[in-house]
Amino acid sequence: MTTLYDVAKLAGVSPKTVSRVLNESHLVAEETRQRVLNAIEKLDYHPNAIAASLKRNRANKIGFIVPYGSDFVFQDPNMMEQLRGTHDYVSAVGFELIVSAPLHKKDALQEALRLTKNRNVDGVILYPSYGVDQIIKEFQAKNLRYVTLGICYDQQKNNFVEVDQTPGSYLATKYLISLGHQRIGLLNKPYSFFMVNRDDLLNGYITALKEGGIEYIPSLVREGNFTFEDGYEKFKELIEEHPDLTAVICASDPMTYGTIRAIADLGLNNKIHVVAGDNLPLTQKLFPQLSSITNPSYEQGRQAGKMIVTIINEGRELPGVTLNTEFVIRNMHPVVKR
Template sequence: MLGLATIKDVAQLANVSPSTVSRVIADSKRISDETKERVKAAMQQLHYHPNLIARSLIRRSSQTLGLVLSRSTDSAFSNPFFPEILRGISAVSKSYHYGLMLAAAEDYAEEAKLCLKMMTERRVDGVLLLASRVNDGLIRELSASDCPFVVLGRAPESLKCYSVNNDNIQAAYSAVRHLLNLGHQRIALLNGPADYIFCQDRFEGYRFAFREFGIEHDPEWIKSGSLTQEDGYRLTRELFQLDPAPSAIFCVDDVMAIGAYQAIKERGLTIPGDIAVVGFNDDPLASVIEPHLTTVRIPIYEMGVTATQMIIRILEGNEPLPFQRVLSSELVIRQSCGANP
């Protein structure tokens, strides 16, 4: 019977009806845990695998979630943020027997097209957007078409939609305030693309910290580029052309901070003796590079878990409240800022 077991065989071995086996496969809440365990044990013993394609046709469901990366796969997976958030998404989707379909594009127009195509062709039941933009047309289209979706990041305030976020304004504020408390006033900002809401929020946190201390920040200290090590290196070299040069650098991503390290050391300067550096995300390399990087730790894995739980609750007809979930962050003080950890 190996590999050829039917649902009737499972039902007979578990001493239940075939309809009960179907309900167990669908994870029905009406079935007791004891019965579920008995049926699952029978399925395992008989090497029975449910026909997910047939199930999806009956339920008019693909049993698949769409993931929209908001950038090309090369640039996304070179940043440790994405593998970690995908780990959280995968953990929950697997436990609920959902597959994952990835959409990645070189530009925003192609990204929106791919996402809407996944939905209209019913290849996915719902969508997780792994970033949000200012004036995000894709979010507006998904909202208007009643497509189930959850945004990882702060959604545009004009649109009421489900989202999971960390408070980027507060997190950036705490990092820059820490540098100001250490006596730094010439603090540069290495930011990402201005059309991403999280980059705008981290800039706002930077501004708020200066405002609290009654200090004017110099616009020349603010540099924007892609969230890559190469741009972190390039923009730091540009900062060295200023007179006087900044005494500290706040990077909105640890990958950019690693590029800043490279430029600083290439110039023969020391961290934090000549210039302090603070990053964001608590990349695994942050505690390995020398000196260890002071950074903001955000719950990346938990964001993926929470967002996936939300989209599955929506698909099951259970409205998750509140609409917006905001997870906490933490400033991790190491050697690169000059403070005593």
């Protein structure tokens, strides 16, 4: 392969000058610059990114670490939206995106550490899961670059992009109440999962109930792990214990799909008012009639990408960002009360 030296020789300049043309071009005379550019063109020269990385101690790569099997990573549409947001931002500013899902779940976070420590990436974005709260202590101790996505752990003051779901669930519940619903289920996100003292989704729900003068019945709330299967199972539990249920709010779109499937299987079509959880493009296409809490997944990923890049470039931690949820009404949904 042709190197900087070949270009330098052809252009009759020093290697350093070629390097300058490739980088800080204002420090080189225009006439020289053109000579170098011609040589580059003639030789079809492409700078070796690895050599530059070694000298600069910069990989120009971001790791997107998902501590689940790849069957989750690449199948959860919500996660893909976040990944997409990250991809778009970091690639716009010259970083490559390395996606890593562990083959063995327990190795996931060690893999994140390894990637960072051996300089494969300049920093990582960590998807929430059990154990992340522990691993970020290591990142902090070793002064490594990271951002947590979707959540702020208790020991974090910085480096997170979280979402406050209070407004979305509050508005959704309000809306259902305004339609006359009295028994409203909530398929919540897993509280224990996050290891943080916060349950925004539930709080918005409770507040709205209170304002509507409706009793809060804890057994109307079930936790699920965001998956289709959990949506399916938990809804069945819910409707079994509360046959008078007329509406349900889902914490995620896959859970929404599971709920809809359960409703169909139980012959309850058009009997339950379902509110979706993420407002993903796919869901809007599949079920255009569903009102939905909006989860700013794409923006979350984008912000996380922006944050990690800034942290890397500025060499310091950054205060966390909190995004908000909203609620979108799609009136095509039949309103049925039993």
